[in-house]
Amino acid sequence: xxxLRPRGVFEYLEILWRKKLLIFLVSxxxxxxxxxxxxxxxxxxxSRSLIVISGQAxxxxxxxxxxxxxxxxxxxxxxxxxxxxxxxxxxxxxxxxAVEPDVAVARLRKEIILDIKMRNxxxxxxxxxxxxxxxxxxxxxxxxxxxxxxxxxxxxxTMRERASTELERFSAKIxxxxxxxxxxxxxxxxxxxxxxxxxSPGAAPSAVQTQRLTDSNLVDSLSDKEFMLERQIDExxxxxxxxxxxxxxxxxxxxxxxxxxxxxxxxxxxxxxGQIKDLSAYATEKNPKLIQARTQxxxxxxxxxxxxxxSGTNPxxxxxxxxxxxxxxMQRDLLRLQTELEVTRRDLNRKTERLNTLPSAxxxxxxxxxxxxxxxxxxxxxxxxxxxxxxxxRDKQDSMQKMSGAAGQNLTMFQVIDxxxxxxxxxxxNRNLLRLLGLGVSLGLGLLAAAAREFPRLLLxxxxxxxxxxxxxxxxxxxxxxxxxxxxxxxxxLWLLRAVMMTLLAAxxxxxxxxxxxxMQIFQILGSR
Numbered sequence: 001x002x003x004l005r006p007r008g009v010f011e012y013l014e015i016l017w018r019k020k021l022l023i024f025l026v027s028x029x030x031x032x033x034x035x036x037x038x039x040x041x042x043x044x045x046x047s048r049s050l051i052v053i054s055g056q057a058x059x060x061x062x063x064x065x066x067x068x069x070x071x072x073x074x075x076x077x078x079x080x081x082x083x084x085x086x087x088x089x090x091x092x093x094x095x096x097x098a099v100e101p102d103v104a105v106a107r108l109r110k111e112i113i114l115d116i117k118m119r120n121x122x123x124x125x126x127x128x129x130x131x132x133x134x135x136x137x138x139x140x141x142x143x144x145x146x147x148x149x150x151x152x153x154x155x156x157x158t159m160r161e162r163a164s165t166e167l168e169r170f171s172a173k174i175x176x177x178x179x180x181x182x183x184x185x186x187x188x189x190x191x192x193x194x195x196x197x198x199x200s201p202g203a204a205p206s207a208v209q210t211q212r213l214t215d216s217n218l219v220d221s222l223s224d225k226e227f228m229l230e231r232q233i234d235e236x237x238x239x240x241x242x243x244x245x246x247x248x249x250x251x252x253x254x255x256x257x258x259x260x261x262x263x264x265x266x267x268x269x270x271x272x273x274g275q276i277k278d279l280s281a282y283a284t285e286k287n288p289k290l291i292q293a294r295t296q297x298x299x300x301x302x303x304x305x306x307x308x309x310x311s312g313t314n315p316x317x318x319x320x321x322x323x324x325x326x327x328x329x330m331q332r333d334l335l336r337l338q339t340e341l342e343v344t345r346r347d348l349n350r351k352t353e354r355l356n357t358l359p360s361a362x363x364x365x366x367x368x369x370x371x372x373x374x375x376x377x378x379x380x381x382x383x384x385x386x387x388x389x390x391x392x393x394r395d396k397q398d399s400m401q402k403m404s405g406a407a408g409q410n411l412t413m414f415q416v417i418d419x420x421x422x423x424x425x426x427x428x429x430n431r432n433l434l435r436l437l438g439l440g441v442s443l444g445l446g447l448l449a450a451a452a453r454e455f456p457r458l459l460l461x462x463x464x465x466x467x468x469x470x471x472x473x474x475x476x477x478x479x480x481x482x483x484x485x486x487x488x489x490x491x492x493x494l495w496l497l498r499a500v501m502m503t504l505l506a507a508x509x510x511x512x513x514x515x516x517x518x519x520m521q522i523f524q525i526l527g528s529r
Contacts, residue, residue, distance in 0.1 A: 027446030033513030429527025
């Protein structure tokens with residue numbers, strides 16, 4: 001027969017009921033195989049670490065290159081991942097055939113998750129980085145994440161060493177520029193005094209007098225700076241004393257204080273407050289950097305208030321960790337101020353000694369220096385250029401001192417907030433979901449086997465409805481099948497034998513299904529996600 005007779009839902013249900021044994025045996029065989037495969041899937045344990053990226057390092061770009069981009073590329077490079085794969089013999093204990101190194105490295109690169117969080121204010125820059133990895137052994141997972149985090153710690157050390165080298169180079173350049181400025185300073189002061197005298201040739205001071213005037217101005221400015229630093233140190237000591245009292249009386253940190261997001265915000269707030277203190281020492285309230293820092297601090301405070309309100313906790317109960325962190329920041333600021341005061345005092349002593357060694361009158365006895373106006377203009381322009389370069393070098397020197405730790409601040413670009421730890425609670429696989437999926441697959445296989453077994457019968461004439469459809473004549477009567485007691489007994493024995501043979505065949509199919517599923521690795525892949 002070419003065409004199939006149209007059938008209703010109840011007829012198809014009748015067919016399924018007639019093939020219920022076949023559906024049950026095939027589904028049971030497939031389900032048992034799937035359950036065995038799911039049971040053999042090992043548990044997955046996750047280890048993660050949170051790293052905060054210093055905002056000051058992002059803003060200043062102290063050293064050439066982009067350290068974070070270079071580190072992430074090196075972290076997922078073939079050489080680094082292959083060394084980790086061989087060091088811990090990853091994926092050798094997993095079920096299935098042993099993987100090749102290239103395949104294992106590709107799998108390791110896929111399973112290492114790097115989540116970079118960008119800050120939500122201008123300028124846009126990375127704020128934190130989360131590294132996570134899942135493996136069947138929690139200790140190995142922790143070791144892999146620790147190896148990845150160690151690259152950032154080594155990067156901090158390398159950057160401090162490079163900053164120290166750059167600091168020496170900047171110091172040499174500053175000394176060179178100072179010597180050039182000292183050589184041009186007397187002639188520049190002479191040019192300014194001549195321009196103010198406007199035609200008084202006898203009023204031009206000597207070189208010694210202009211040098212004495214320059215040194216006197218430097219001594220006065222350094223004395224003012226020394227006085228200002230002493231006042232700042234006294235005020236900082238008073239604030240540290242008050243902060244120590246707050247730390248001692250603060251309550252232990254709650255669950256909110258130990259959270260990663262809250263800890264990142266508190267660390268960021270302490271860093272921004274330190275920047276504001278540094279900027280306030282020499283900048284006005286209209287300074288763009290100071291305005292930006294205050295805007296950033298207000299945004300961070302709003303976010304901290306939102307987290308505290310959302311958690312429903314008392315802010316006084318979580319004040320211990322922020323207060324202690326603020327105390328450490330204030331102590332670092334005090335050490336930096338003391339170092340800067342010591343450097344200022346040494347510079348002041350050198351300038352004072354040089355001022356005292358100058359003679360009271362010019363040794364050459366010349367009453368003036370005859371310099372053409374065009375030459376004086378060139379000298380003034382050269383001096384201004386050297387002064388601008390000197391100020392730029394001093395700013396860079398201060399930044400390098402912070403980066404290298406020479407100024408009492410141990411500024412690290414990558415700060416590990418949450419160290420890698422081994423969690424003994426598995427995070428995967430979701431066995432209930434896999435079992436539900438296996439049940440659906442096994443039922444589908446059973447229905448497919450029944451459909452394959454019953455489809456040839458649909459093309460044959462089996463009952464009176466097939467006769468009426470294919471022959472086009474109504475059926476007047478149906479003669480029922482009549483069997484003798486022996487035939488009925490023989491039919492029952494044949495049916496029982498057929499059921500036993502199908503049960504044995506289904507049992508023999510269990511290892512076949514298991515081998516096929518292990519080869520395809522379907523549930524292993526779904527369980528690792």
